[in-house]
Amino acid sequence: MNNFKTELEQEVGFINDIIEKFLPDETGIDKKIMEAMNYSVNAGGKRIRPMLMLEVYKLCGGNNFLEVYPFMAALEFIHSYSLVHDDLPAMDNDDYRRGRLTTHKVFGEDFGILAGDGLLNHAYEIMAKALIEGEGEIDKKAKAMEIIARKAGIYGMVGGQAVDVELTGKPLTEEQLDFIFRLKTGALIEAAFLAGGYLAGCDDETASKLEKAAALIGFAFQIRDDILDVTGSLEELGKPVFSDEKNNKTTYVTLYGLEKSEMDVESMSNEAVNIIKSIGNNEFLEELVCNLINRNK
Amino acid sequence: MNNFKTELEQEVGFINDIIEKFLPDETGIDKKIMEAMNYSVNAGGKRIRPMLMLEVYKLCGGNNFLEVYPFMAALEFIHSYSLVHDDLPAMDNDDYRRGRLTTHKVFGEDFGILAGDGLLNHAYEIMAKALIEGEGEIDKKAKAMEIIARKAGIYGMVGGQAVDVELTGKPLTEEQLDFIFRLKTGALIEAAFLAGGYLAGCDDETASKLEKAAALIGFAFQIRDDILDVTGSLEELGKPVFSDEKNNKTTYVTLYGLEKSEMDVESMSNEAVNIIKSIGNNEFLEELVCNLINRNK
Numbered sequence: 001m002n003n004f005k006t007e008l009e010q011e012v013g014f015i016n017d018i019i020e021k022f023l024p025d026e027t028g029i030d031k032k033i034m035e036a037m038n039y040s041v042n043a044g045g046k047r048i049r050p051m052l053m054l055e056v057y058k059l060c061g062g063n064n065f066l067e068v069y070p071f072m073a074a075l076e077f078i079h080s081y082s083l084v085h086d087d088l089p090a091m092d093n094d095d096y097r098r099g100r101l102t103t104h105k106v107f108g109e110d111f112g113i114l115a116g117d118g119l120l121n122h123a124y125e126i127m128a129k130a131l132i133e134g135e136g137e138i139d140k141k142a143k144a145m146e147i148i149a150r151k152a153g154i155y156g157m158v159g160g161q162a163v164d165v166e167l168t169g170k171p172l173t174e175e176q177l178d179f180i181f182r183l184k185t186g187a188l189i190e191a192a193f194l195a196g197g198y199l200a201g202c203d204d205e206t207a208s209k210l211e212k213a214a215a216l217i218g219f220a221f222q223i224r225d226d227i228l229d230v231t232g233s234l235e236e237l238g239k240p241v242f243s244d245e246k247n248n249k250t251t252y253v254t255l256y257g258l259e260k261s262e263m264d265v266e267s268m269s270n271e272a273v274n275i276i277k278s279i280g281n282n283e284f285l286e287e288l289v290c291n292l293i294n295r296n297k
Numbered sequence: 298m299n300n301f302k303t304e305l306e307q308e309v310g311f312i313n314d315i316i317e318k319f320l321p322d323e324t325g326i327d328k329k330i331m332e333a334m335n336y337s338v339n340a341g342g343k344r345i346r347p348m349l350m351l352e353v354y355k356l357c358g359g360n361n362f363l364e365v366y367p368f369m370a371a372l373e374f375i376h377s378y379s380l381v382h383d384d385l386p387a388m389d390n391d392d393y394r395r396g397r398l399t400t401h402k403v404f405g406e407d408f409g410i411l412a413g414d415g416l417l418n419h420a421y422e423i424m425a426k427a428l429i430e431g432e433g434e435i436d437k438k439a440k441a442m443e444i445i446a447r448k449a450g451i452y453g454m455v456g457g458q459a460v461d462v463e464l465t466g467k468p469l470t471e472e473q474l475d476f477i478f479r480l481k482t483g484a485l486i487e488a489a490f491l492a493g494g495y496l497a498g499c500d501d502e503t504a505s506k507l508e509k510a511a512a513l514i515g516f517a518f519q520i521r522d523d524i525l526d527v528t529g530s531l532e533e534l535g536k537p538v539f540s541d542e543k544n545n546k547t548t549y550v551t552l553y554g555l556e557k558s559e560m561d562v563e564s565m566s567n568e569a570v571n572i573i574k575s576i577g578n579n580e581f582l583e584e585l586v587c588n589l590i591n592r593n594k
Contacts, residue, residue, distance in 0.1 A: 033456060089387075110388050114462065121449050145425045146425035153415065162411050
């Protein structure tokens with residue numbers, strides 16, 4: 001376990017260096033937008049999505065790492081933009097994220113909107129550039145970009161956000177919570193897995209397995225979030241406990257109880273790891289998945 | 298001129314049909330986001346950008362029209378998202394656009410943000426899908442997507458919006474106004490021209506010409522906007538006259554006067570048309586450009 005923690009810290013540092021290379025320089029007449037974007041991305045995130053993409057790429061035998069870096073950065077930027085827009089006053093209206101002021105609190109609400117737009121577009125700009133001049137085969141890169149776009153959009157993350165926003169403060173049915181879990185969190189995890197697989201040249205059968213494993217991980221991750229909302233503390237999370245409950249939010253725990261929630265996390269976690277084992281050997285990825293799902297903050 | 302008007306109306310109808318095909322169906326748990334997106338796109342726009350892309354594609358000898366349609370729709374969606382976000386309370390705070398309630402006034406501010414995000418992402422989803430399964434050569438399509446992403450982002454339209462927002466209510470220098478004109482309006486016109494050219498397989502020299510012509514058109518278009526803000530009327534524009542001046546905005550007219558503004562529009566218009574003539578023969582495109590720049594609403 002200690003070994004894993006060291007390895008994890010190193011990998012986060014490594015991914016931060018990659019992300020840094022794809023962030024814009026803060027220069028020019030419009031440098032405030034670059035500053036707001038960089039502030040948003042450098043908010044101390046765990047880099048889960050790019051890390052999963054990289055490790056799945058390795059799992060599937062990928063070895064030309066330069067071809068996967070732009071897609072890792074792009075996916076993290078898409079994740080970052082979604083947080084920046086989620087935090088806006090008209091959305092969740094959060095002043096803090098990970099113990100730090102949110103983007104719109106520092107740069108103003110207009111630049112919260114624009115920084116999010118800038119990050120989302122920048123993600124595609126990076127990927128499109130990688131297609132026309134980067135390492136690797138264009139067909140594989142186009143497939144990776146397409147799955148990221150699909151999973152990030154209205155049939156993926158944005159769709160999940162929309163339902164989440166629309167139903168805020170209302171009691172949710174099981175079907176509605178399932179929809180939000182699968183799309184709002186699960187979709188980008190699926191994008192990470194599939195993009196990693198496609199870039200490594202995986203076949204269709206492996207792609208199906210990757211998507212299934214990712215869906216389980218995303219779902220379990222979200223259940224864990226709901227569990228932590230009940231059991232966590234401000235110190236551990238960097239945000240007030242029960243912040244999701246301030247609007248009377250239905251969670252997995254309120255629907256199914258704490259015991260079933262813990263059991264479901266456990267079985268989904270096991271199933272996901274077994275799928276990963278059936279594809280190839282990547283112990284770090286397996287530990288990462290368990291660590292994410294069983295985290296205590 | 299009557300012929301042109303008829304042709305123009307037909308072409309707008311034709312492009313509306315294309316755009317319609319790429320809009321999402323309003324179904325599913327998250328149908329409200331689809332409704333907000335479709336409302337935003339169907340706001341009676343003139344479809345200038347996709348029309349220019351199509352006509353430049355023809356100018357450069359393109360004849361496999363199916364390959365250009367997804368990019369036309371995508372560019373219009375990017376334009377639409379920028380208007381939806383521009384209209385938000387934290388930005389320009391406009392309740393009306395083209396005489397109709399803005400998206401956030403109808404669907405709420407949260408769905409104004411999300412519909413914009415959805416449209417921006419949907420644009421890339423359409424293009425990425427066109428890359429992996431659509432008509433035409435993948436290399437040309439990737440180049441078209443890359444230029445659209447670059448011109449739409451922080452080094453293009455978003456950069457222009459950022460400076461525009463940051464300097465709202467402050468007197469602008471000539472350099473600042475130039476920056477805003479080139480990026481906020483010009484960038485997407487350049488994207489339309491270059492994407493049309495790339496998809497038709499144009500060479501580098503032609504691409505340079507296209508970019509130059511588009512920059513002139515975008516700039517002249519924006520000057521005309523400022524002229525109309527002085528000389529137009531509510532009935533003609535569908536928004537209050539001087540709406541851009543409510544925040545004491547510096548415009549081309551306030552900086553250079555009406556006479557020089559008219560002269561500059563004229564000379565830029567002529568130069569753009571001459572560049573187009575030097576590339577090939579497309580009388581409709583020439584008339585379209587003149588019509589855009591010399592419009593009275």
